[in-house]
Amino acid sequence: MRQKELQQKIKQLATDKGALLLAHNYERDEIQEIADITGDSLALSIEAQKTDKQLIVFCGVHFMAESAAILSPEKTVLLPRADAGCPMADMVTVEGLKALKKQHPDATVVTYVNSSAAVKAESDICCTSSNAVSVARSVAAKKLLLVPDRNLGRYIAKNVPEKECIFWDGYCATHDRLKVEDVEQIQASHPDALFMVHPECRPEVLNLADHICSTSGMYEFAAHNPATKFIVGTENGILWRLRKENPDKQFIMANRDMICPTMKMTSLEDVLHCLETMETRVTVAADIRIKARTALDKMLAVPR
Numbered sequence: 048m049r050q051k052e053l054q055q056k057i058k059q060l061a062t063d064k065g066a067l068l069l070a071h072n073y074e075r076d077e078i079q080e081i082a083d084i085t086g087d088s089l090a091l092s093i094e095a096q097k098t099d100k101q102l103i104v105f106c107g108v109h110f111m112a113e114s115a116a117i118l119s120p121e122k123t124v125l126l127p128r129a130d131a132g133c134p135m136a137d138m139v140t141v142e143g144l145k146a147l148k149k150q151h152p153d154a155t156v157v158t159y160v161n162s163s164a165a166v167k168a169e170s171d172i173c174c175t176s177s178n179a180v181s182v183a184r185s186v187a188a189k190k191l192l193l194v195p196d197r198n199l200g201r202y203i204a205k206n207v208p209e210k211e212c213i214f215w216d217g218y219c220a221t222h223d224r225l226k227v228e229d230v231e232q233i234q235a236s237h238p239d240a241l242f243m244v245h246p247e248c249r250p251e252v253l254n255l256a257d258h259i260c261s262t263s264g265m266y267e268f269a270a271h272n273p274a275t276k277f278i279v280g281t282e283n284g285i286l287w288r289l290r291k292e293n294p295d296k297q298f299i300m301a302n303r304d305m306i307c308p309t310m311k312m313t314s315l316e317d318v319l320h321c322l323e324t325m326e327t328r329v330t331v332a333a334d335i336r337i338k339a340r341t342a343l344d345k346m347l348a349v350p351r
């Protein structure tokens with residue numbers, strides 16, 4: 048079936064079934080094109096919570112669909128590819144986190160939303176790439192366990208120097224791959240470009256940035272900054288909307304290999320299959336869901 052035909056079929060079926068199609072900013076272009084809403088991981092879960100629709104098709108990775116299921120347990124949340132996980136989220140286990148907590152009983156656990164529901168349930172508060180610094184500042188404890196991203200952890204530590212920070216040694220291979228040499232090389236060819244970068248990148252790369260922000264922060268920065276050329280330090284799926292919303296501006300990847308393999312798994316065929324079969328539903332057991340919800344709600348209560 049041709050791409051356009053497939054997209055129309057999905058849209059029709061989604062309307063017939065009353066489904067809301069959500070797509071993360073890193074999904075393939077043809078998936079973002081048909082989504083009702085595109086956004087960052089937390090924004091999409093909040094949209095899933097706000098909608099009257101009872102069926103959510105979450106084109107993203109597993110922890111995102113779980114977050115939607117935690118916030119809206121009464122809704123049906125479908126993940127078109129059950130095997131689309133986040134390799135960084137998988138780097139921390141509940142057992143490992145429990146052991147670290149035992150070593151630091153006086154610390155508050157601040158967990159990035161890129162984590163499983165079970166890990167969130169063992170955490171005191173969650174954070175996202177856009178509110179990580181405000182969340183860390185809001186915590187009363189002097190000592191923080193930052194889980195699972197060591198790069199986001201170091202970024203928090205730099206911006207909240209009054210806290211003692213202990214990092215879990217996880218990382219996102221897609222962002223960690225970006226090296227100082229890559230950025231310097233592109234900057235040399237485009238000296239008039241501004242460099243915007245995601246805090247999942249290495250600290251030495253963040254040191255070169257004009258702006259450090261979440262994926263949603265990049266849309267805002269590019270739209271409101273008078274510059275016309277930007278070097279992009281995040282997963283390449285972000286380019287679709289950046290280019291669509293800013294046709295007169297130029298966006299250059301800092302490293303062309305910043306492609307998340309699991310974010311790119313979901314195809315149009317998968318979305319159609321998911322709507323036809325209503326598979327795979329993502330649910331979170333009540334005991335875990337209630338504790339994970341507390342950590343998410345505490346985060347949502349922190350002013351930006």
Ligand code: 13P
Pocket residue numbers: 072086087088089133161175176177219247260261262263
């Ligand atoms: P945000 O879209 O929340 O910035 O997250 C980036 C990411 O890596 C999601 O997997």
Ligand code: SF4
Pocket residue numbers: 073108132133134135136161219220221222282307308309310
């Ligand atoms: Fe996980 Fe990185 Fe892929 Fe995001 S880009 S889903 S953090 S592996």
